[in-house]
Amino acid sequence: MSGGAVDTDPPGSGLALAETLTQAEKYSPYRFFSADDWAQFRADTPLTLDEEEVRRLRSLNDPIDLNEIRRIYLSLSRLLSAHVEASQLLFRQRQAFFNADGTGKTPYIIGIAGSVAVGKSTTARVLKELLARWPSTPKVDLVTTDGFLLSNAVLRREGLMERKGFPESYDVGALLRFLSSIKSGQRNVRAPLYSHMTYDVLPDAFVEVDRPDILIFEGINVLQTRDIPRDGKAVPFVSDFFDFSIYIDADERLIHRWYIERFMRLRQTAFRDPEAFFHKFAKVTEEEALAIAEGLWREINLKNLQDNILPTRPRADLILRKGANHFIEEVALRKI
Numbered sequence: 485m486s487g488g489a490v491d492t493d494p495p496g497s498g499l500a501l502a503e504t505l506t507q508a509e510k511y512s513p514y515r516f517f518s519a520d521d522w523a524q525f526r527a528d529t530p531l532t533l534d535e536e537e538v539r540r541l542r543s544l545n546d547p548i549d550l551n552e553i554r555r556i557y558l559s560l561s562r563l564l565s566a567h568v569e570a571s572q573l574l575f576r577q578r579q580a581f582f583n584a585d586g587t588g589k590t591p592y593i594i595g596i597a598g599s600v601a602v603g604k605s606t607t608a609r610v611l612k613e614l615l616a617r618w619p620s621t622p623k624v625d626l627v628t629t630d631g632f633l634l635s636n637a638v639l640r641r642e643g644l645m646e647r648k649g650f651p652e653s654y655d656v657g658a659l660l661r662f663l664s665s666i667k668s669g670q671r672n673v674r675a676p677l678y679s680h681m682t683y684d685v686l687p688d689a690f691v692e693v694d695r696p697d698i699l700i701f702e703g704i705n706v707l708q709t710r711d712i713p714r715d716g717k718a719v720p721f722v723s724d725f726f727d728f729s730i731y732i733d734a735d736e737r738l739i740h741r742w743y744i745e746r747f748m749r750l751r752q753t754a755f756r757d758p759e760a761f762f763h764k765f766a767k768v769t770e771e772e773a774l775a776i777a778e779g780l781w782r783e784i785n786l787k788n789l790q791d792n793i794l795p796t797r798p799r800a801d802l803i804l805r806k807g808a809n810h811f812i813e814e815v816a817l818r819k820i
């Protein structure tokens with residue numbers, strides 16, 4: 485990441501504006517933009533969503549609005565359009581290089597990573613809609629990695645219920661088989677589904693992915709790596725299948741606040757359902773609920789963020805850094 489020997493201090497991978505606008509940017513693999521500068525790159529990209537559609541796409545507790553789409557997401561959509569077009573051109577050039585006749589191009593895969601409660605789902609859904617409305621009307625699918633979690637029965641048996649979301653709680657083999665099938669151009673590839681209501685993977689429920697032009701693959705773990713074995717039997721990382729990756733970032737204290745606020749709102753909504761796994765938390769006092777949310781944050785999600793998610797940030801092609809209220813304040817784009 486440091487780009488060779490230099491006399492100065494090695495660049496940090498942090499995104500604090502003060503740091504990024506100085507010496508560090510010169511040696512960093514990223515170019516940094518304030519949200520206002522980033523917004524200029526939307527050029528004449530049309531706004532294809534309306535206020536009502538944005539309301540429908542956003543998650544609980546995420547105040548994203550049309551202005552934020554205009555400010556951040558139109559430039560991102562334009563950038564991704566350039567990347568997808570370049571990838572299609574490269575594909576045709578490769579075909580010519582091999583004198584191959586046209587087996588179709590396989591899906592362009594965009595990974596979206598970041599902490600629990602940082603708002604990955606909203607970003608993924610908004611991008612899906614914007615990309616699908618390009619003039620070329622590509623088919624865009626979205627898959628989330630929670631479907632690849634081990635079932636609660638297995639997690640309990642292995643003593644991993646308190647480690648949900650940690651690397652060992654996913655069926656990594658299934659994740660890799662899924663992405664490998666997609667990238668080899670297979671049709672009707674099945675991805676398992678997760679329910680936040682039952683807090684478990686859904687038995688026998690799948691979504692079928694049938695050769696989309698673009699697949700958005702979203703989850704906390706998508707940029708994670710593993711130790712490489714010395715016996716030459718290395719298996720790929722999930723991100724080896726990505727054409728582009730995005731990390732949604734924010735100060736740990738903000739994400740903490742968003743997690744707690746969301747939990748307290750879920751108590752008044754989703755947890756009210758007697759079928760909900762967390763229904764018991766709708767019935768305790770406000771103070772008890774707060775203590776439970778704080779415990780879940782501290783013991784599971786914060787640890788996972790610090791140990792397994794944040795360390796993957798420097799692997800992303802693009803980092804969207806949020807400030808208070810979920811609004812993006814800074815953008816870092818990997819130099820090419």
Ligand SMILES: Nc1ncnc2c1ncn2[C@@H]1O[C@H](COP(=O)(O)OP(=O)(O)O)[C@@H](O)[C@H]1O
Nearest residue numbers: 543544599600601602603604605606680681754
């Ligand atoms: N216990 C829960 N019950 C119902 N919905 C939930 C629960 N936990 C999270 N969600 C919803 O699931 C989605 C994914 O949440 P999460 O994995 O934390 O990612 P992010 O907040 O980055 O999108 C969000 O839309 C969130 O509001």
Ligand SMILES: CC(C)(COP(=O)(O)O)[C@@H](O)C(=O)NCCC(=O)O
Nearest residue numbers: 600628629630648649703704780784
């Ligand atoms: C299901 C999750 C691991 C997120 O999974 P992802 O889609 O990012 O793979 C997370 O939302 C979660 O439930 N974490 C467990 C701790 C908690 O209940 O907050």
